Amino acid sequence: MSRRILAALLLVAGVVLGTTAPAHAAASVSVSGPDGSASAAPDTATTVTVSGRGFTAIKAGFGGIYVAFGWVADPSRGTWRPSRGGITGEDYRYVPDTEDRENAGRLRYVAFPGSSTAAEANGGALSEAGDFRVQLTIPGARFTSTDRSGANVAVDCTEVQCGVITFGAHGVANADNETFTPVRFNAPASGTSPSSTTDEADAPQPSAATTPQPPGAQPVTTVPDGDIRLSIDAATSMAGRVMTFTAVGLRPGEQVLVRLDDGVAAAGPFTAGTSGDVAGMIELPGDLAAGTHELHLTAAASGRATTTNFAVRAGDTAGDAEVAPVASGSSDGGDIAGWIFLGASGTVLLAVLVWRLLAMRRTRTTGVAA
Structure with missing residues (x-):
């Protein structure tokens, strides 16, 4: 009988302690460009749809997450992550934009549900399940960022892997909400220019009033x-x-x-x-x-x-x-x-009760034998 009681004790303890640290589904991001894949045009702006699932949604919490396009150092090991000491402008760089609701679409702010900063969110709010969906503008395969000293830094995504980055907004670092999703750049079709969707008759013609542009840019x-x-x-x-x-x-x-x-x-x-x-x-x-x-x-x-x-x-x-x-x-x-303490306390109390039950059983057994 005592063995069965002890087995039941271990089973209950496992259930109690198992509820103290619920598993958290890893956040995931999908990127969909005009062709449905995680791709963009190298020389023109592309609007992609970014969908996130399984993010940590803190009810009425301060801040939320930023959704940006850029580059991260060592994406496989994740050393770029702010929660691991990563520094913007050094370990990760992204296309700059204002945080206004009506910005250029290159930076999206998704607020926590019920957050005091929800009015600033140009990407809406996370659902209670941690899902979001935003439109993000990728300016092309090359962009200029700023390092920690304020110096201009050029990033060429044809030479390094770039993609969509999510990380905690307003300085709140949260490892659950830090992701990097690669985006590839499609080469223009043979015989076409990046602006092939525009009729040649409608395209601006070179003249003395035309400002010289970088190679590949639209005139x-x-x-x-x-x-x-x-x-x-x-x-x-x-x-x-x-x-x-x-x-x-x-x-x-x-x-x-x-x-x-x-x-x-x-x-x-x-x-x-x-x-x-x-x-x-x-x-x-x-x-x-x-x-x-x-x-x-x-x-x-x-x-x-x-x-x-x-x-x-x-x-x-x-x-x-x-x-x-x-x-x-x-x-x-x-x-x-607090949950861990509560689970541990419940287990100890259960153990004491079982011990008292066994002690009383031994006492009755001894009395009958006498």
């Missing part, structure tokens, strides 16, 4: 010079952080440089798109004083320049504490340690 016609409008993303203007900015009113294909104040930091060159707009990033020094500062932009081809004033917030260590890395495997923000 665009220069528009008359107007006012350059430079704006910054106030949410990123904090000392020690990378601040994003946008500018419109440039010449298509024109390169621009940006400078902070009298040169305490600089970034570029950035290349304006076919609509004369550009998006970039510049790192604000950690010792930059809080208050009003100036961002200067200079266009190389036209020589035009503009300046905008903006406010910088001091680095907030208390705020950083609020977005501390989330423990891997936490699917609902609960305290896993």
Whole structure:
């Protein structure tokens, strides 16, 4: 009888402890281009559909996930992951874009369900099951990113493997939500150009007013010079952080440089798109004083320049504490340690009860024998 009781004890203990750390399905991402595969055009922008499943969805949690296109170092070992110490601009690089809801579609922010930041999400919200679906624009096989020092870094996806990257938004590192999905680039069909969908009669013709373009780029016609409008993303203007900015009113294909104040930091060159707009990033020094500062932009081809004033917030260590890395495997923000303690306590209590039952049985047996 005692053996059967002990076996039952072990079975119950296994059930109790088995519920303390539920298995978490690994997050997965699928990318679908115009032809249904994870591919894009090398010399023109391509809009792909990115679908995610099994991501950690923290109800009413701060932040969410970013969905971007770029390059990661050592994708097979995952050393690029922020949860493992990976640094943006060094261990992984992605196409820059603003975090506005109406950005260029090169960076998507998917918020946690019920998050206080849901209003900022241009990619909607994760479902409670951890699923999402967004449209992401891949500008081509080559893009310019910014390293940790604010210097311009060119990435050529025909020489390195690029793909769709997901990682925690607003500085919240979560290993469950870090993925890399390779994307390949299809070569243009023989005898066609990247802009073969446009009739030759409708295509812009070379003229003295046409701005020279990089090899493989679509020809665009220069528009008359107007006012350059430079704006910054106030949410990123904090000392020690990378601040994003946008500018419109440039010449298509024109390169621009940006400078902070009298040169305490600089970034570029950035290349304006076919609509004369550009998006970039510049790192604000950690010792930059809080208050009003100036961002200067200079266009190389036209020589035009503009300046905008903006406010910088001091680095907030208390705020950083609020977005501390989330423990891997936490699917609902609960305290896993508490569940483990509860399971262990239940097992101990069950063991004590069985021990008392066996002791009482031995006492009765001894009394009958006497």
